[in-house]
Amino acid sequence: MLIIGAIASALGIAGALAIDWFPKVGSTQADDIDTLFDVLLIASVPIFVLVQSIVLYCVWKFRMRPGDELKDGPPIHGNTALEVIWTTIPALLLVGLCAYAYVVLGDMEEKEPNTMVVNVTGEQFTWTFQYPAENGGKPVRTNQLYLPAGRPVKFNVRSKDVIHDFWVPEFRMKIDAVPGITTEYRITTTRDARSYPVVCAELCGLGHATMRQTAHVLPEAEFETWMQRKRAEAQNT
């Protein structure tokens, strides 16, 4: 059974790791999240195999045989050693995985120099993006998200009406937009210039499914040109 269990675990882990679970990597945080997910998979598969093996073994070994119908089972009063083991091992595993997840979260939330701030507002059924004013100018407002490649970004997320959830799957981060408070998260865009979907991940009403826009990640120089044009436009309105 040990050999079969080890083989089943190895096959399960190989199969689980071979599946492409997530979309492309769009932020440096995405790599950490994907690694965390892989570690959770590697830890979970052997436990799944162990539990299923014990269940199947018990179903076969302790099945009711002809003539057993009216018999009572043996009186069982517990097994202290077994109970200590099956409490301690899962507890240690959980504490270990939580500690790892906590460290990853701390890394992702670390403040980076040269961080760009974008204010994100959700409302039924659209997102708007505001880039704070610079040098006495006016803030820039857009309906599509534009970001420079390879730059740390902090999103301040707000809502005008109900709860929404600001999500770019390629960034792997998402957070609720809650009326009355400002929530936030940080990402650092990768060097690739690409476009990603911006999604609302909280059912917010009839138009929820249409609450989709685009995040354009542009090369730094191209982003600067875009920003200067937008700042000039904002100045003239």
Ligand SMILES: [Cu+2]
């Ligand atoms: Cu929504």
